[in-house]
Amino acid sequence: MTRAILWFAGGIRLPLIFAAGALVAFMLPLEGPYAIRLLTQVAIYALLGIGYQFVFGLAGAFSLAQGAFFGVGAYVAALATLQWDWTGSFTLPAAVLVALALATVVAVPVLRLSTHYFALATLGIAQVLLVLAIGWIDLTGGSNGLAGIRPLSFAGAQLEGWSAMVAVWCIAALAGLALYQIRRSLIGLAFNVLRTDPYAAVAAGVRSERLRFWAFLASAGLAGLAGALQVHTIGVVSPEVLDFDIMVRCLVICVVGGVARTSGAIIGAFLVVLAPELFQVLEGYRLLAFGALLLLAILFFPEGIVGGLEALRARWFGRPRFTQKLPTLRAPGRSLLATTRPVLGLERVSKNFGGVVAMESVTLKVGRGEIFGLIGPNGSGKSTLVDVVTGLTPADEGRVIVSGEDMTGRSATRLAQRGVARTFQTVHLHPQLTVLDNVAVARIGDLPGGLLGTLLAIGAEGRLRRARAEAVAILDALGLGGDALRPAGSLPPGAQRRLELARALARNPELILLDEPAAGLSEPEQAYLAERLRVFKTRGLAMVIVDHNLGFLLGLADRVACLDQGRLVSIGTPDQIRRDPAVIAAYIGRSAQPQEAGR
Numbered sequence: 001m002t003r004a005i006l007w008f009a010g011g012i013r014l015p016l017i018f019a020a021g022a023l024v025a026f027m028l029p030l031e032g033p034y035a036i037r038l039l040t041q042v043a044i045y046a047l048l049g050i051g052y053q054f055v056f057g058l059a060g061a062f063s064l065a066q067g068a069f070f071g072v073g074a075y076v077a078a079l080a081t082l083q084w085d086w087t088g089s090f091t092l093p094a095a096v097l098v099a100l101a102l103a104t105v106v107a108v109p110v111l112r113l114s115t116h117y118f119a120l121a122t123l124g125i126a127q128v129l130l131v132l133a134i135g136w137i138d139l140t141g142g143s144n145g146l147a148g149i150r151p152l153s154f155a156g157a158q159l160e161g162w163s164a165m166v167a168v169w170c171i172a173a174l175a176g177l178a179l180y181q182i183r184r185s186l187i188g189l190a191f192n193v194l195r196t197d198p199y200a201a202v203a204a205g206v207r208s209e210r211l212r213f214w215a216f217l218a219s220a221g222l223a224g225l226a227g228a229l230q231v232h233t234i235g236v237v238s239p240e241v242l243d244f245d246i247m248v249r250c251l252v253i254c255v256v257g258g259v260a261r262t263s264g265a266i267i268g269a270f271l272v273v274l275a276p277e278l279f280q281v282l283e284g285y286r287l288l289a290f291g292a293l294l295l296l297a298i299l300f301f302p303e304g305i306v307g308g309l310e311a312l313r314a315r316w317f318g319r320p321r322f323t324q325k326l327p328t329l330r331a332p333g334r335s336l337l338a339t340t341r342p343v344l345g346l347e348r349v350s351k352n353f354g355g356v357v358a359m360e361s362v363t364l365k366v367g368r369g370e371i372f373g374l375i376g377p378n379g380s381g382k383s384t385l386v387d388v389v390t391g392l393t394p395a396d397e398g399r400v401i402v403s404g405e406d407m408t409g410r411s412a413t414r415l416a417q418r419g420v421a422r423t424f425q426t427v428h429l430h431p432q433l434t435v436l437d438n439v440a441v442a443r444i445g446d447l448p449g450g451l452l453g454t455l456l457a458i459g460a461e462g463r464l465r466r467a468r469a470e471a472v473a474i475l476d477a478l479g480l481g482g483d484a485l486r487p488a489g490s491l492p493p494g495a496q497r498r499l500e501l502a503r504a505l506a507r508n509p510e511l512i513l514l515d516e517p518a519a520g521l522s523e524p525e526q527a528y529l530a531e532r533l534r535v536f537k538t539r540g541l542a543m544v545i546v547d548h549n550l551g552f553l554l555g556l557a558d559r560v561a562c563l564d565q566g567r568l569v570s571i572g573t574p575d576q577i578r579r580d581p582a583v584i585a586a587y588i589g590r591s592a593q594p595q596e597a598g599r
């Protein structure tokens, strides 16, 4: 009994969901075959919802094209059956491939758009397809659609009733497993970070565009498959499959069921298919009751039904204990901090924002194993320089050279791959993730096999374990090993800054740019950070450090440059900088002498 309670308390269990759903279905006052048909519909919508979880749940992209891919899959399967007499063995792959091809074509222009424009563009795709389905009468049968589509059949065996239901549930279960697998992998971590904080994703070297692209494709392929299964089940297709109604159901499935979760998609699918049936007795008020139910679900379960059930479980059984085991510390195969060459060169780099000159013809070099300080009054262009070097802001003029390679105008992801890492003036971490996983995610750049490997579950857990083991080594090097299993958001501000540094180091960089690493740190914390940075320097790491705390920076840097109104007014050793009239003038011009805080 205790074991059973613990099993239930351990998480939202899929078998429970299946059993409860099946029970509800068979308790309905329905004939057997009708119940089977409804359960097949639940599986189809679960598959559609699982697909939508990839783009909406994992990648956090508000696509409104999921219904359109469903419709495309439905029409492809219908036409292939009617025109060429294809069986399910061919219609299903064809539906997936056409949906994938369409998604690939539209992904290139559409995925660049930011949230609401992205939503509108994907809605536009759906509308174009709907108009085509209605207008291209010769092919699609226009508003009447096409009828007489054969049930599913594979290798001569026709699947109807029970067998069709089991086949569709098996397909949905495989898709659900793939989603489950990805959520628990290093790629799942990366999705989690990219959804929560795009800057944290950039800093961790997550290739956000690529992940979004794969998620969009996965959602389209699964929607196409669901559409094909739908026409084989009901035998007809009409423009209704491209209607916005399907898209609304997708949203209801994921939002009300639980975002990004396989169980959420399945619960949501049961809800959208079975609830209207349950309300049949209300006749004309059926839709009203369904709407009221959805409203209540959203009000009482803002995290979806799965989130709500988990909250209840936490209340009854306490929060699930952190089962994640701390990986044993082992030295990384090769030094994470080793570097090979002199690293950064800026050649006459300029950057304007409208009329504001943020950088004007800045030229400097940073060598291997050098700590290079960057000072200047507020608004002098220090953060802009960091953004330009890390690819967050493109330079207007000049060249950015990294380890001998011209990286001018390259994306932040490309620069991260080239060995440039950074921290931010305002900390960008995933507050709910553990300290350990905030660092482990940055090992994603070294991931062999990528998304396909994860989907096929090839060593996915092993990779995550390895990433975590390497993260432990780095956390230990920064005195954060003891906090590894705490949520990052619960760390004090100073430790959060060190955590950002740990994440940057996990990228195995040649160059790190630290934007105000000592801000908000106590004196002992500053001393500890300075001591650590000196250790990394001895391993060849090049560092550019921006800080207003001159006591900290001048005591640490090998060379320092001073910016004023975007121009480089002085460069030299800390002693030279302290005495340079141009530096003093720059600060006095801003009504303050350079204060050697901490001295």
Ligand SMILES: Nc1ncnc2c1ncn2[C@@H]1O[C@H](COP(=O)(O)OP(=O)(O)OP(=O)(O)O)[C@@H](O)[C@H]1O
Residues within 6 Å of the ligand: 353, 354, 356, 357, 358, 376, 377, 378, 379, 380, 381, 382, 383, 384, 385
């Ligand atoms: N995205 C932007 N749009 C418009 N102006 C900007 C933008 N980013 C920076 N600026 C302007 O560019 C100039 C340099 O800003 P920057 O943030 O690089 O200075 P900073 O030296 O880092 O300042 P602080 O020490 O206060 O952080 C400022 O005048 C700032 O207002």
